[in-house]
Structures are given as structure tokens and as C-alpha cells.
Amino acid sequence: MKRFTRGAETVTALDGVDLRVRAGEFVALVGPSGSGKSTLLALLCGWETADAGSVTYGGALAGRRADTFGWPELALVPQALGLLADLDLADNVLLPARLTGALAASRPRAGELMEAFGIDHLAARAPHQASLGEQQRVAVARALLLGPAVLLADEPTAHQDRGHADLLLDEVVGQARAGSAVLVATHDEVAWGRADRVLSMRDGRLTEGAPR
Numbered sequence: 001m002k003r004f005t006r007g008a009e010t011v012t013a014l015d016g017v018d019l020r021v022r023a024g025e026f027v028a029l030v031g032p033s034g035s036g037k038s039t040l041l042a043l044l045c046g047w048e049t050a051d052a053g054s055v056t057y058g059g060a061l062a063g064r065r066a067d068t069f070g071w072p073e074l075a076l077v078p079q080a081l082g083l084l085a086d087l088d089l090a091d092n093v094l095l096p097a098r099l100t101g102a103l104a105a106s107r108p109r110a111g112e113l114m115e116a117f118g119i120d121h122l123a124a125r126a127p128h129q130a131s132l133g134e135q136q137r138v139a140v141a142r143a144l145l146l147g148p149a150v151l152l153a154d155e156p157t158a159h160q161d162r163g164h165a166d167l168l169l170d171e172v173v174g175q176a177r178a179g180s181a182v183l184v185a186t187h188d189e190v191a192w193g194r195a196d197r198v199l200s201m202r203d204g205r206l207t208e209g210a211p212r
């Protein structure tokens with residue numbers, strides 16, 4: 001349960017939401033604008049706390065709070081992307097490696113992802129010198145770089161044409177097949193088709209299956 005208070009008004013953003021995403025599973029979260037998808041991702045990554053209920057992680061992450069996780073444990077593609085303006089695009093992709101002392105070892109994978117996403121030729125540009133779609137592909141590459149145990153993404157194909165969206169989805173699916181628990185909020189029906197499960201959000205409530 002998550003409520004936001006705006007003056008006299010209270011919005012129930014999440015109401016009785018119960019979900020489990022397993023390691024190796026790609027789950028698509030669908031629902032209209034304002035239905036609570038981003039709020040759910042914010043709870044799962046530890047940016048927000050629930051008013052009632054709990055978020056727990058299993059396996060190697062058991063017993064820890066999400067706000068203590070580093071990039072290898074949980075990576076997020078926020079809707080607003082969150083690229084660092086002072087770093088060029090290659091260094092944005094490499095940020096998780098720099099923060100975890102794995103810079104040299106991660107350069108080949110960073111190069112691979114940037115090439116796969118068609119952004120390798122933009123490596124030395126600042127974020128503001130790239131299109132929104134290109135910036136979004138950088139944010140997805142950054143999240144994938146260390147093969148996180150948990151991958152959360154908020155509309156990661158929102159600014160892509162079909163071809164680039166499919167390239168991003170290939171890597172997201174690959175990350176799930178490699179053992180990550182993957183939850184992606186998306187309006188992209190192709191993504192729903194590639195997910196192992198689809199969950200629908202409406203007015204803060206979650207149901208199994210695609211919306212009818």
C-alpha cells in the first residue's frame with residue numbers, strides 16, 4: 001500500500017499489490033498512465049517506502065533492504081533516465097563499473113552493449129548532445145553492464161523506433177535468461193509478447209495477465 005498526500009487530497013497509488021518475480025523471469029508491468037507502475041518500481045528499488053506491507057528479496061539478497069543494494073545487485077532504468085550530465089556517454093555506461101572498482105574488466109562489455117544499441121559512435125558525446133532515444137539506450141546499457149541480479153526498467157523503449165526497441169528487448173530478455181529477475185513497466189505490446197508473464201496495473205491494483 002502506498003499513498004501520497006497532496007494538500008487535502010490523498011492519492012492511493014498502490015493498493016493491495018502482491019507480486020513475486022523470480023530469478024530468470026522477465027515480467028512486464030502494464031497499465032494506463034497514473035496507474036501506479038513507477039510507484040511500484042520506486043518501492044522495489046528502495047526510493048520510496050510502503051505505508052503498509054513489505055518488499056523482500058531472496059537468494060543472495062535475502063535479509064537486505066533495497067536501498068543498500070549496489071549496481072551488481074539491483075539496476076534501474078528510471079523513466080527520467082538519470083544520466084550524469086558531466087560524463088560522456090561511454091562513462092555513463094561505465095558508471096556502475098567505476099563505482100564498484102570493475103572499470104577495466106567492464107570495458108569490453110560496455111563496448112559490446114554500446115555497439116549492440118548503435119551508440120558506440122557517440123561514446124565521447126555528452127548526454128545533451130545525444131537524442132532522447134540515444135540517451136535512453138545509454139541508460140539501458142548502464143543498467144545491464146554488470147548483469148544485475150535484479151533489473152527494473154520504467155518504459156525503457158518509450159523513445160525508440162521498433163528496430164531499436166527490439167534490440168533493447170533482446171538484451172533485456174537475455175539478462176533474464178542469464179538469471180536476473182527482470183520487471184519492466186511498458187506500454188510496448190511487443191514487450192508484453194516477449195515477457196514470461198504480464199501483470200496489469202489499474203488504479204493501484206495489480207492483476208495477472210494483459211489488460212482486456
Ligand SMILES: Nc1ncnc2c1ncn2[C@@H]1O[C@H](COP(=O)(O)OP(=O)(O)OP(=O)(O)O)[C@@H](O)[C@H]1O
Nearest residue numbers: 004005006011013032033034035036037038039040
Ligand atoms: N510524489 C508523488 N506525490 C503525489 N502523488 C504522486 C507522487 N508520485 C505519484 N503520484 C500519483 O500516484 C499515482 C501513480 O503514479 P505513477 O507515477 O506510479 O503512475 P504510472 O503508472 O507510472 O504512470 P505513467 O505511465 O504516466 O508513468 C498517480 O495518480 C500520480 O499522480
